[in-house]
Amino acid sequence: MAVQSFKVPNTIVFGQNALDHLSEIKGKKAIIVTGGSSMKRFGFIEKAQAILKKGGIESVVFDGVEPNPSVETVEKGAQTMRDFNPDWIIALGGGSAIDAAKVMWCFYEYPELKFEDIVPVCSMPELRKKAKFAAIPSTSGTASEITAFSVITDTQKHIKYPIVSPYIVPDVAIIDPELPAKMPPHITANTGMDVMAHAVEAYVSKAANSYADPLALEAIDLVFKNIKKAYANGNDMEARNNMHNASAMAGMAFSNVSLGIVHSMAHKIGGEFGVTHGLANAILLPAIIEYNKKSTDKYAKIEKYLGIDSLEDAIRKLNKELEIPATFKEVTEVSITKDLFEQALGRMSENALNDPCTFTNPGQPTAQDIAEIYKVSYYGK
Numbered sequence: 001m002a003v004q005s006f007k008v009p010n011t012i013v014f015g016q017n018a019l020d021h022l023s024e025i026k027g028k029k030a031i032i033v034t035g036g037s038s039m040k041r042f043g044f045i046e047k048a049q050a051i052l053k054k055g056g057i058e059s060v061v062f063d064g065v066e067p068n069p070s071v072e073t074v075e076k077g078a079q080t081m082r083d084f085n086p087d088w089i090i091a092l093g094g095g096s097a098i099d100a101a102k103v104m105w106c107f108y109e110y111p112e113l114k115f116e117d118i119v120p121v122c123s124m125p126e127l128r129k130k131a132k133f134a135a136i137p138s139t140s141g142t143a144s145e146i147t148a149f150s151v152i153t154d155t156q157k158h159i160k161y162p163i164v165s166p167y168i169v170p171d172v173a174i175i176d177p178e179l180p181a182k183m184p185p186h187i188t189a190n191t192g193m194d195v196m197a198h199a200v201e202a203y204v205s206k207a208a209n210s211y212a213d214p215l216a217l218e219a220i221d222l223v224f225k226n227i228k229k230a231y232a233n234g235n236d237m238e239a240r241n242n243m244h245n246a247s248a249m250a251g252m253a254f255s256n257v258s259l260g261i262v263h264s265m266a267h268k269i270g271g272e273f274g275v276t277h278g279l280a281n282a283i284l285l286p287a288i289i290e291y292n293k294k295s296t297d298k299y300a301k302i303e304k305y306l307g308i309d310s311l312e313d314a315i316r317k318l319n320k321e322l323e324i325p326a327t328f329k330e331v332t333e334v335s336i337t338k339d340l341f342e343q344a345l346g347r348m349s350e351n352a353l354n355d356p357c358t359f360t361n362p363g364q365p366t367a368q369d370i371a372e373i374y375k376v377s378y379y380g381k
């Protein structure tokens with residue numbers, strides 16, 4: 001039996017006003033890395049800086065991290081860090097801001113490294129020579145505050161690179177539902193269904209283990225019970241809190257046991273057409289559960305735990321209630337015409353087969369199987 005390990009942040013602080021934990025961290029200088037404008041607009045940056053000040057920590061802000069952060073942004077942030085010399089990096093925002101801050105941290109500590117040097121899995125050198133890392137997520141979705149992953153885009157080559165390293169698991173994760181409570185309904189739905197996909201895929205993963213399973217199962221249950229409430233009423237703090245915890249729990253599971261072809265296929269159709277990640281997952285999930293069921297009894301265990309007959313039907317119903325389209329053909333945020341879809345189909349299927357997430361999917365899908373699933377998810381049954 002192989003020896004396995006399970007890695008999560010040292011400290012996970014959760015619940016309303018968890019942000020106050022920033023006054024407990026020990027240090028002198030912090031840089032806050034954030035996205036476009038929402039965190040500033042809602043006063044969270046100012047609040048974080050005031051709490052840090054109370055604890056005797058001077059802080060500066062690096063803002064403007066774009067969705068799907070680029071190598072250029074990461075290099076710019078690393079330079080700002082080298083100029084300021086912080087002993088804490090505090091990422092405050094969505095997955096994009098947290099992911100960017102993780103790689104800025106690496107280039108802050110190792111200015112001589114190039115982006116290509118850290119692309120191979122686990123090639124990043126050991127961090128924490130200059131700073132520690134706290135993450136405060138504003139979406140209940142990617143769980144970057146928990147995971148060993150960061151996704152950075154090479155904008156010239158149009159390629160998204162998943163960076164994997166145990167060193168980028170944050171030291172502290174602050175799971176405060178006040179931040180995601182500001183998300184508009186469609187972002188709540190999309191990011192929340194990303195949590196569902198993380199939890200389901202981690203639970204059925206070929207690398208699943210007894211440490212990750214209970215976290216994944218609890219996350220699935222929490223999403224089923226809370227996502228509609230958070231979508232219908234953003235100020236329902238109990239639902240927001242449960243969704244935020246579900247996201248982090250799903251993150252603990254998938255960071256350690258990986259994912260499956262929902263993510264492989266979402267990455268590729270996202271790359272081709274720019275469909276939002278969580279939305280792509282939500283559309284793909286039912287068809288992939290149906291396809292994977294022959295290879296594992298783990299879906300039956302989820303159904304038994306939830307007391308339902310069919311997980312795929314329950315997710316179809318949930319998608320409908322969240323106003324998520326049933327097929328890619330009906331997506332309105334980007335237009336995927338039949339011709340463009342058919343042109344990309346072979347390429348997307350091959351690329352999805354070679355995505356790292358495919359290795360831990362139950363069963364042995366072929367490129368043909370993946371193409372069939374794309375077709376069902378585009379045209380409907």
Ligand SMILES: NC(=O)c1ccc[n+]([C@@H]2O[C@H](COP(=O)([O-])OP(=O)(O)OC[C@H]3O[C@@H](n4cnc5c(N)ncnc54)[C@H](O)[C@@H]3O)[C@@H](O)[C@H]2O)c1
Pocket residue numbers: 035036037038066067068069093094095096097099138139141142143144147148149150151179180181182183184187191277
């Ligand atoms: N590190 C990981 O483990 C991991 C896993 C999966 C995906 N990702 C990556 O994470 C990124 C997506 O992250 P995300 O889904 O959190 O979205 P995001 O960070 O890209 O944010 C999406 C949008 O929502 C806005 N927003 C964020 N929080 C808000 C709030 N509380 N109120 C109002 N608006 C808010 C942002 O400004 C942005 O416009 C992608 O680049 C994806 O590839 C990372």
Ligand SMILES: [Zn+2]
Pocket residue numbers: 142194197198263277281
């Ligand atoms: Zn995801």
